[in-house]
Amino acid sequence: MAFRRRSTLLAAGGAGLLAFALTGCGSSDASDAPVEHKNFAFAGQALTIEAGASTLVVTPSDVKDVEVDRQVDGWAVFGSGPDASWALDGHTLNLTVKCGGVIKNCEARHTVKVPRGVAVTVHDADGRVEASGFDTPLKIACDNGRVTVKDSSGPLDVTSDNGRIDGEGIRARSVRAGSDSGRVALTFAVVPDSVVATSDDGRVDLSVPRATYKVAARSDDGRVDVNVDRSDSSTHVLSARSDDGRVTIRHS
Numbered sequence: 001m002a003f004r005r006r007s008t009l010l011a012a013g014g015a016g017l018l019a020f021a022l023t024g025c026g027s028s029d030a031s032d033a034p035v036e037h038k039n040f041a042f043a044g045q046a047l048t049i050e051a052g053a054s055t056l057v058v059t060p061s062d063v064k065d066v067e068v069d070r071q072v073d074g075w076a077v078f079g080s081g082p083d084a085s086w087a088l089d090g091h092t093l094n095l096t097v098k099c100g101g102v103i104k105n106c107e108a109r110h111t112v113k114v115p116r117g118v119a120v121t122v123h124d125a126d127g128r129v130e131a132s133g134f135d136t137p138l139k140i141a142c143d144n145g146r147v148t149v150k151d152s153s154g155p156l157d158v159t160s161d162n163g164r165i166d167g168e169g170i171r172a173r174s175v176r177a178g179s180d181s182g183r184v185a186l187t188f189a190v191v192p193d194s195v196v197a198t199s200d201d202g203r204v205d206l207s208v209p210r211a212t213y214k215v216a217a218r219s220d221d222g223r224v225d226v227n228v229d230r231s232d233s234s235t236h237v238l239s240a241r242s243d244d245g246r247v248t249i250r251h252s
Contacts, residue, residue, distance in 0.1 A: 030055070030071040030072060030073045030107040030108050030109040031071065031109065032073065033071040033072055033073040033109075034071070035069050035070070035071055036069070036070045036071070036072075037067070037068070037069050037070075038067075038068050038070070038086060039065040039066070039067050039068075040065055040066040040067075040068065040088035040093065041065050041088075042065055042066045042088065042091075042114075042115065042118075044091050044118070045117070045118060045119060046091060046118065046119040046120075046121070047066065047091055047092075047093060047114055047118050047119070047120050047121070048091060048092045048093070048120075048121045048122075048123070049092075049093045049095065049112060049120065049121070049122045049123070049124075050092060050093070050094045050095065050096075050123050051094075051095040051096075051110060051122065051123070051124045051125070051127065051129075052095075052096060052097070052124060052125030052126050052127060053096075053097040053098075053099065053106065053108060053125070053126050053127055054095060054097050054108035054109060054110050054124075054127045055107075055108070055109045055110070055127055055128045055129075055130070056095070056109075056110050056112065056122065056124055056127060056128070056129045056130070057109070057110070057111045057112065057130045057131075058112045058114065058120060058122065058129070058130070058131045059111075059112075059113055059114070059131070059132055059133050059134075060113075060114055060115070060116045060117075060118070060133055060134055060135075060136070061113035061114070061115070061116065062116065063113050063114075063115055064115060065115075066088065066093060066112065066113070066114055066115070067112070067113040068086060068093070068095070068110060068111070068112050068113075069110070069111040070084060070086065070095075070108070070109070070110050070111075071108065071109045072084045072097060072106075072107075072108045072109075073106070073107055073108075074099055074106030074107055074108075082097050082098065082099045082106040082107075082108065083097070083098040083099070084096065084097045084098075084108060086110075093112070095110050095112075108127075116135075117136060118136060119136045119137040119138070119154070120134065120136070120137075120138055120139070121138075121139045121140075121141075122139070122140045122141065122142075123141050124140070124141070124142045124143065124145060125143050125144070126143060126144045126145060127142075127144075127145045128145045128146050128147075128148075128163075129142055129145060129146075129147045129148070130147075130148045130149075130150075131147075131148070131149050131150075131152065132149065132150040132151050132152065133150070133151050133152065134152040134153070134154050135152070135153045135154050136154040137154050137155045137156075137157075138152055138154055138155070138156050138157070138158075139156075139157040139158075140157070140158045140159070141158075141159050141160075142159070142160040142161070142163055143160075143161050143162070144160075144161060144162045144163060145160065145162075145163045146160070146163040146164050146165075146166070146182070147160050147163060147164075147165045147166070148165075148166045148167075148168070149165075149166070149167045149168070149170065150167075150168045150169055151168070151169040151170075151171070151189075152170060152171065152172055153170075153171035153172055153190075154172060155172055155173070155174045155175075156170065156172040156174070156175045156176070156177070157175075157176045157177075158175075158176070158177045158178075159177070159178050159179070160178075160179045160180070160182055161179075161180045161181070162179075162180060162181045162182065163179065163181070163182045164179060164182035164183040164184070164185070164202065165177045165178075165179050165182065165183070165184045165185070165186075166185050166186075167185070167186035167187060167188075168187050169187065169189045170186060170187065170188045170189060170192075171188070171189050171190045172192065173190075173192055173193040173194070174192070174193060174194045174195075175192060175194070175195045175196070175197075176195075176196045176197075177196070177197045177198075178196075178197070178198040178199070179198075179199045179200070179201075179202055180199075180200045180201065181199075181200065181201045181202065182199065182201070182202045183199065183202040183203050183204070183205070183245070184197045184198070184199050184202065184203075184204045184205070185203075185204075185205040185207075186205070186206050186207070187207040187252060188206075188207065188208045188209060188252065189209070190209060191208065191209050191211040191236055192208065192236060192238075193235065193236055193237070194236075194237050195208075195237070195238045195239065195240075196239045197239070197240045197241075198240070198241045198242070199241075199242045199243070199244075199245055200242075200243045200244070201243065201244045201245065202242065202244070202245045203222065203242060203245035203246040203247065203248070204219075204240045204241065204242045204245065204246075204247045204248070205247075205248045205249075206238060206240055206248070206249045206250070207250055207251070207252040208228060208238065208249070208250075208251065208252060209251065209252055210228075210229070210251050211228075211229070211234075211236055212228075212229040212230065212231045212234045212236070213228050213229065213230060213231070213234050213236045213237070213238050213249075214230070214231060214232055214233070214234040214235075214236065214237045214238070215228065215230050215237075215238045215239075215240075215249060216237075216238070216239045216240070216241075217238075217239075217240045217241070217247050217249055218240075218241045218242075218247065219241070219242045219243075219244075219245060219246065219247045220242070220243045220244065221242075221243065221244045221245070222242055222244065222245045222246040222247065223246045223247070224246070224247045224248075225246070225247070225248045225249070225250070226248075226249045226250075227249065227250045227251065228249055228250065228251055
């Protein structure tokens, strides 16, 4: 009987704790959190950013150092966090946010300004990535999150294991974009020379300026619509493929 009473009390306590966590604390919102700022002295032509559990916004700017704004908010039950750290190790900027517990709700946002002329590589373990305004090579690999690139003219290479990829106002001549699970949608402001866009599970949409293109478009399970002028001798090559989703190529 005593054991049964203890079990009942523990169950009731656990249920009360869960209810408190879900209703008493509310959800975290990093946009309302205080902004922390830090400058990292940088001298180089290429920067790698390692991030996770955070929305990451990256832009080139008229700055000398790498400048970072950070907002972190959240809570954890029977654990700890959010615990944030930032450091520049050589040419690698590490932005981490740790949050662990039986129940947790943590959110972070990092805004990174890099000196103009610096090529950028981003590895993001779990979070959204937004980049804009680059005229240098830009490479983004995201394990779990959406990637958005705007108004960039440098060579572009974007992958996401689980998230959609959006490109808007792209001026890059060479673009590779691939998602294992998510839509790939690219809109070009100038005629590209080489585009490879793929999705294992999602539709692929390319919108390009009027020109004549060499096109390879395929879907294993979905409709294919190509509405651009085509020639196998064109030096402007578009390749679009989806294993499970519609493929569309059209003039913008």
